[in-house]
Amino acid sequence: MAELILNQVSKVFEQNPVVDQISLNIPQGSFVALLGPSGCGKTTTLRMLAGFETLSGGELRLGHQTLATAKAQISPEDRNMGMVFQSYALWPHMTVAENVGYPLKHRRIPSGMYQKKVNDALETVEMMPYAQRYPQDLSGGQRQRVALARCLVTDPDVVLLDEPLANLDRHLRASMEESFRAFHQRTGATMIYVTHDQAEAMSLANQIAVMEKGRLVQWSSPEALYHQPKTQWVAEFIGQGSILMGQKVPENQTLTGEGVNALFHPTNERAQSAFLVRPQHVQIELINASLPQSATLTARVISQVYRGERYEIHLEMPNQQRLQAFHPVAVPIGATVSLNLTQAWSLAA
Amino acid sequence: MTMQPISNISSQPSRWLLSILLLVILLLTLIPSLRLLIEALKDWHLLGDSTFAQVLQEPSTWRAFSRSLYTSGLGTLIAVCLGSLFAFSVTLTNIRAKTALVFCFMLPMMIPPQVTALSWLQLMGPGSPLLNTLGLAPALGSPQPLYSAEGIAMLLGIQHAPLVFLALRTSLIHLPGDLIEAARLSGARQHHIWLDIILPLTRNGLIAGTSIAFVSALGNFGIPAMLGIPASYYVLPTLIYQKMSGFGPSVLPEMASLSVLIGVLALIGIQIQQYAAQKGRFRLLGNSSKAQSFDLKRGRVGLEVALWLVISLILMAPLLALMTSSLVPALGVPLTWETLTFSAYDEMVSRQGMTRRAFSNSLLLSISAALLLMVLSILIANSLRKSSAKISTWLLSSIEIPYALPGVVLAIACILLFAKPLPFINLALYGTLWIIFIAYLARFLSVALKPVLASINEMDPSLEEAAQIAGASPSRRLIDIVLPLIAPAVGAGGLLVFLTSVNELTVSALLWSAGRETLGVLIFNLDESGDSILAAAIAVLVVLMVFVLMMLLSLCARYLPKGVVPWQS
Ligand SMILES: Nc1ncnc2c1ncn2[C@@H]1O[C@H](COP(=O)(O)OP(=O)(O)OP(=O)(O)O)[C@@H](O)[C@H]1O
Numbered sequence A: 001m002a003e004l005i006l007n008q009v010s011k012v013f014e015q016n017p018v019v020d021q022i023s024l025n026i027p028q029g030s031f032v033a034l035l036g037p038s039g040c041g042k043t044t045t046l047r048m049l050a051g052f053e054t055l056s057g058g059e060l061r062l063g064h065q066t067l068a069t070a071k072a073q074i075s076p077e078d079r080n081m082g083m084v085f086q087s088y089a090l091w092p093h094m095t096v097a098e099n100v101g102y103p104l105k106h107r108r109i110p111s112g113m114y115q116k117k118v119n120d121a122l123e124t125v126e127m128m129p130y131a132q133r134y135p136q137d138l139s140g141g142q143r144q145r146v147a148l149a150r151c152l153v154t155d156p157d158v159v160l161l162d163e164p165l166a167n168l169d170r171h172l173r174a175s176m177e178e179s180f181r182a183f184h185q186r187t188g189a190t191m192i193y194v195t196h197d198q199a200e201a202m203s204l205a206n207q208i209a210v211m212e213k214g215r216l217v218q219w220s221s222p223e224a225l226y227h228q229p230k231t232q233w234v235a236e237f238i239g240q241g242s243i244l245m246g247q248k249v250p251e252n253q254t255l256t257g258e259g260v261n262a263l264f265h266p267t268n269e270r271a272q273s274a275f276l277v278r279p280q281h282v283q284i285e286l287i288n289a290s291l292p293q294s295a296t297l298t299a300r301v302i303s304q305v306y307r308g309e310r311y312e313i314h315l316e317m318p319n320q321q322r323l324q325a326f327h328p329v330a331v332p333i334g335a336t337v338s339l340n341l342t343q344a345w346s347l348a349a
Numbered sequence B: 001m002t003m004q005p006i007s008n009i010s011s012q013p014s015r016w017l018l019s020i021l022l023l024v025i026l027l028l029t030l031i032p033s034l035r036l037l038i039e040a041l042k043d044w045h046l047l048g049d050s051t052f053a054q055v056l057q058e059p060s061t062w063r064a065f066s067r068s069l070y071t072s073g074l075g076t077l078i079a080v081c082l083g084s085l086f087a088f089s090v091t092l093t094n095i096r097a098k099t100a101l102v103f104c105f106m107l108p109m110m111i112p113p114q115v116t117a118l119s120w121l122q123l124m125g126p127g128s129p130l131l132n133t134l135g136l137a138p139a140l141g142s143p144q145p146l147y148s149a150e151g152i153a154m155l156l157g158i159q160h161a162p163l164v165f166l167a168l169r170t171s172l173i174h175l176p177g178d179l180i181e182a183a184r185l186s187g188a189r190q191h192h193i194w195l196d197i198i199l200p201l202t203r204n205g206l207i208a209g210t211s212i213a214f215v216s217a218l219g220n221f222g223i224p225a226m227l228g229i230p231a232s233y234y235v236l237p238t239l240i241y242q243k244m245s246g247f248g249p250s251v252l253p254e255m256a257s258l259s260v261l262i263g264v265l266a267l268i269g270i271q272i273q274q275y276a277a278q279k280g281r282f283r284l285l286g287n288s289s290k291a292q293s294f295d296l297k298r299g300r301v302g303l304e305v306a307l308w309l310v311i312s313l314i315l316m317a318p319l320l321a322l323m324t325s326s327l328v329p330a331l332g333v334p335l336t337w338e339t340l341t342f343s344a345y346d347e348m349v350s351r352q353g354m355t356r357r358a359f360s361n362s363l364l365l366s367i368s369a370a371l372l373l374m375v376l377s378i379l380i381a382n383s384l385r386k387s388s389a390k391i392s393t394w395l396l397s398s399i400e401i402p403y404a405l406p407g408v409v410l411a412i413a414c415i416l417l418f419a420k421p422l423p424f425i426n427l428a429l430y431g432t433l434w435i436i437f438i439a440y441l442a443r444f445l446s447v448a449l450k451p452v453l454a455s456i457n458e459m460d461p462s463l464e465e466a467a468q469i470a471g472a473s474p475s476r477r478l479i480d481i482v483l484p485l486i487a488p489a490v491g492a493g494g495l496l497v498f499l500t501s502v503n504e505l506t507v508s509a510l511l512w513s514a515g516r517e518t519l520g521v522l523i524f525n526l527d528e529s530g531d532s533i534l535a536a537a538i539a540v541l542v543v544l545m546v547f548v549l550m551m552l553l554s555l556c557a558r559y560l561p562k563g564v565v566p567w568q569s
């Protein structure tokens, strides 16, 4: 087991660069999410890691061992990786136990160990009682767990997962996320997890690679991704928030405290920097029109959406900039509110 | 772990296997047609005096040509009427017992044409044992009404109606039910729905079915041979047969020219079909999961009676006649308890030589062709899936050629190829069973391959990838994963090949030699030599065998991709 290294990995399909010079160093035992909108090349990247797609350029290494270059590669059957397919890919003509045991048949395993390993794997995903069933007779979540057991039975160096939760309902998702986490902790295998669901990526991974149109745009921890997005695109893609133009400041800084409001003052003509403002950092207060106002920021309420625990309020400032805020109670549409911004992140131009 | 050059990583089929497959397909499919073309055109430099030009100048050629067009045209019309009646009734209405109805309707297609012809001959005419038994037989000496162009056309129509039915039903099944529901909500009455929605959307299926039926009628040999030859009414395939059996290999160049003529006709038909399939291929959006059914209310019983009446006319009556014929001592004798005899069956079993030999020849040929084609189609389908789209379209269309061309054409091509001993190895195939075997392989490769391809394309590629990442080598993946999943389709393909080849007549009629006759040839020869009773007895057994095999296919329909068993929805 060792570090997994992607060095300028590229893939071109019919002259379209689908994956464009991605470089990542994935430490052993980390849980990595590949996150990005549909069609950005996540699956292609994962399939190159597995060896199902050839590389058009760059190099793939596991420690000192080269897995693939544009000219030669180790075929998937020799890589000791595990993969959970989006469709689960359970073989319908084999029982659960046979499905799980199949990878062992291609490794040199002492004959006595076979049954034990299969049982252990089934035990971990709590599928022991279903060992003799056929995949058709299982529920979606159970199939998922069989697929997981099949990929962990051989103690793979790297486990690849392609949107494994995409077609499960919300409750099942939560419990499956839990089993992925437990599995990762127990085995210590490097896990690479493709998803377009940012909440899933945030809650599972300790490192996230965000991809856009085949390129890597940010590679960081979930917290850094949320609070310190590198580009405006990432800022808009991850979480909720508004992009506001304000007074020029150095790039990539977290600004807090009293000074934040002043950045966006309406009289501020030369607005040159873009800022990310998260809705939880926007405090609003209804203005009593009869009372004279001090010169703070104001905005008009355009619409609001009830989200259960709070209201999501959409606002427009006098200079037509829009932003979002959270508020515990409903506010009248059209009302004017005073704004207090507590934190902002200055984006790179 | 070793690095392998990209060019031969194991997810690609191995080079040599692919090349061997390519070679086999090439030998089986393209070479015969090319050989035929060369033979027909080899003295082209003589221009007006070349064989091809002379064949074109002969009046008999054009007489047979126009007769071919007339009988197949009329036959196609009948097939379209019958086929669309059944297709619309079965897919769009709420009539009962659909599976049984479709099974019975498909049976004529599976029964060899010469048996169909024989049973109709037994049904009609003054000698008909059935009509005699019922006391309805026309006066002795009155002509057999089926020995005519219209008789041929009628049987061609019945034989090929299932083809129209299949093509039409495919497009009807894919007709989204909500399109019709939307039309109804917009206020369209029943006849408007038909005119405005259903007919335009099924037009392609209708055109496809029509041209397939036309091409098959054009190439049919059994029916015009049994009905036309006694009346000296020759169409192109029977003209070729008659000249070949009359003059032998000396007329081969002439025969090749005739074959090219009929081959060109067939190819035009196929082109029309493909053009129709490509042009105006609507993407049908909508939910097609639910089958559409018009509630016929009180009209339902009427339609059911009408459909079963058609079935009893086109299937039951002739089969009954065939059975009656096989149980009487001589033609013209009514069937009673006194006259009932199994002597025909006795004779069939006891008569040494011919019958038994024909049975064993046909069984040997069809079983071995089916087995070999099953293996071939597994290998071809498995490598096609992984090779480039260009190669696979090219291969698939070349595999279609020998099946689409009339059997006579393929037979002539095989004679041309194998008349002389093979070069280098000096092996003579002409006059052996091998030549028939090779012709069967070429002709039925597409029959065996289609279900396998459908099944393998339906298979989720990640199933195999999961095995690959589990460490399985390409051959293990084929054996452990792919084979079990496509096995039912392979079996179905083999069964279809067996079914079509065991009573095949068109190819073997020209390729058989003494001691090498097939079942189809036997029935044909017995009838030609006036031994109709014995022919009927053998035909009854053949029908029985077809019936049993079709039932067998129905039983495994559950495990097959949709559409492999034609009469199961
Ligand atoms: N075999 C192929 N040939 C040509 N183009 C391909 C092929 N496979 C993928 N692509 C293209 O590559 C791009 C990236 O595809 P990929 O499947 O990696 O996207 P993805 O990020 O996984 O998207 P999703 O979230 O929708 O699954 C897409 O534009 C796709 O059309």
Ligand SMILES: [Mg+2]
Pocket (backbone or CB within 6 Å): A042, A043, A044
């Ligand atoms: Mg994907």
